[in-house]
Amino acid sequence: MSEAVIRTVPSPPCLLASLDPLLREWLPRQRWFAGKGRPVTGFSLVAATELLPADARLGLHHLLVRAHQPLVHALRSPERPGDCYQLLIGVREALPPRLAPALIGHVDEGPLAGRAVYDALYDTRPAEVLLEALRSRARVGGLRFEHDPRQEIRTGLVPRLMTAEQSNSSVVFGDTFILKVLRRIVPGVNPDLELPLALAREGCPRVPAPAGWMVADLAGQSWVLGVLQPFVQGAADGWELALRELAKGEDFAAEARALGRATAEVHTALARALPTVTLGHSRMRPLIDGMTARLEEAVHAVPALLPYAPGLRTAFTALADLADEGRTWTAQRVHGDLHLGQCLRSPSGQWSLIDFEGEPSKPLAERRMPQPAVRDVAGMLRSFDYAEHSATAPAPGWAETCRAAYCTGYAEVAGADPRTDPVLLRAYETDKAVYEAVYEARHRPDWLPVPLSAIRRLAAPDASRSHFA
Incomplete structure (x- = not known):
């Protein structure tokens, strides 16, 4: 030049x-x-x-x-x-x-x-x-x-x-x-x-x-x-692809399973490429405290959350109890903002993950912190719920089928199914749903029922056992 x-x-x-x-x-x-x-x-x-x-x-x-x-x-x-x-x-x-x-x-x-x-x-x-x-x-x-x-x-x-x-x-x-x-x-x-x-x-x-x-x-x-x-020429955005299949009444389970495999491949490669850490009681406590604090702030910002707050808190106290008992978890670098819109499927059927910036509203140091890989899994599970609620025609059970297929695909590569740690998965999905409720209340009030439907499920007394086992 x-x-x-x-x-x-x-x-x-x-x-x-x-x-x-x-x-x-x-x-x-x-x-x-x-x-x-x-x-x-x-x-x-x-x-x-x-x-x-x-x-x-x-x-x-x-x-x-x-x-x-x-x-x-x-x-x-x-x-x-x-x-x-x-x-x-x-x-x-x-x-x-x-x-x-x-x-x-x-x-x-x-x-x-x-x-x-x-x-x-x-x-x-x-x-x-x-x-x-x-x-x-x-x-x-x-x-x-x-x-x-x-x-x-x-x-x-x-x-x-x-x-x-x-x-x-x-x-x-x-x-x-x-x-x-x-x-x-x-x-x-x-x-x-x-x-x-x-x-x-x-x-x-x-x-x-x-x-x-x-x-x-x-x-x-x-x-x-x-x-x-x-540039992945001819690639389909995962969100657009899911909505298209929903509109046609087509099953998305095979794609969800393939996407779970792709996510696990990325997590496995990140764990090889960058340091991992063990999260015991002392390191889990700040993460759990952060989830709890976000819930308390959300209840003040979104009054519709108030009836569910006690049940939602149990998602975090249950995780704290496991940490107090000596349970440990592995944390690694993750995508940080994973959902269907961050995934591309090529014409050959290959899934790719894009946009690793994380949640831009969060400080850079926080976005670069190692996290349990289930954080990304929880984000994708929430995305399936959003897709089902965005369908032009009712599709009961669609998200549940996709969630199960995604976790199955993930386990085929990672060697461990995210559903085998239901307390951890519930805590991260609850944290994500609380964030969504605040976002929708502020920016898209008509969408607030989407996270609230998950909030009701996650606040149930047997949420971990019945939904993730």
Whole structure:
């Protein structure tokens, strides 16, 4: 990549000030903006780099900006006093109609006065700049673009932005690669790059091996900005596939069993690649206390949980009793946010797991902590419930059949069925259902009955014995 295309100079210092009023309106409307419901009071600049010169027909600025909002204790983590977002700002004299959905606004003052600014990922040329930077392993100011030399990144791959709602942004290049551009970022080792790289070293075929990655090196810290992976052409999203089979009245048990095998293969490879730990009483207690505290907060936030709270607490006290009796468990690195939407099935029937970022709302250190592998299993079991309740026609027993098939497939690879530890599985599924109830009450009240149906089951006195045995 020539120096005329990418200039290693910072963007003008007054750039953010000129964009401020536009970003205050535009940023909260984005699907990946985490601070919805609270006004943006200002921005501070973390880093800015000019990737295409603004005085040309097309300009491109890479910005890392911190959005300042009123602090609400229940929603904020001490790790993030203000969320940092990655923005790729395109600059044009006027936007062609095809880029109308990308418009941020028209700048009134500053270095871009009189020009239109927009989300550059909608535009082919800025996306091509990112891919070429990865191909050539460019260094641009504090930005570093890397790629695995064992994977060729060809030129001439036509980019297109995926428009499905996501917590990040993804660009597909010629059905060969997909670039996931992280939007809300934090410094440190991001599991969305760390875990796929570790799995690639283990030769695990269930996760596409990273072909390249974008990093910002700032003040002695690295911030992972994006990951380029092979695109699984013709793959079906697990959620969409499940709903499609439900609509046709087709059985999904065989797919659920295959997905259980794929999950176990990933867990087995992660346990080989990265350290595991033994969880005894002292290490289990903080995990159980965290589950209990989340339940107490949820009961205050969602009054519908109140009648079930005593029964739900027993899911955690039963686990604490086992730890007090000397029971131990193995913890390892896990996916952290596993559900049907994080799985792809190729046309050949091969299942892959994607998006290892974990729950973005949680601190990075927590997302990287070893956990019992059953945490991922619980997430997938909850996903089957969601799919059944999303069906256009009633499908009684569908989720239960899938849950059983998934656990059976998992056991075929892992050598142990998650249902043989019903107390642990119930605790993690309860924790997940409580989280879902809070999320739905805040964001999608019409969906609250979905987790509440699980809450009623999990709060039953014999929940562990009758449902998981």
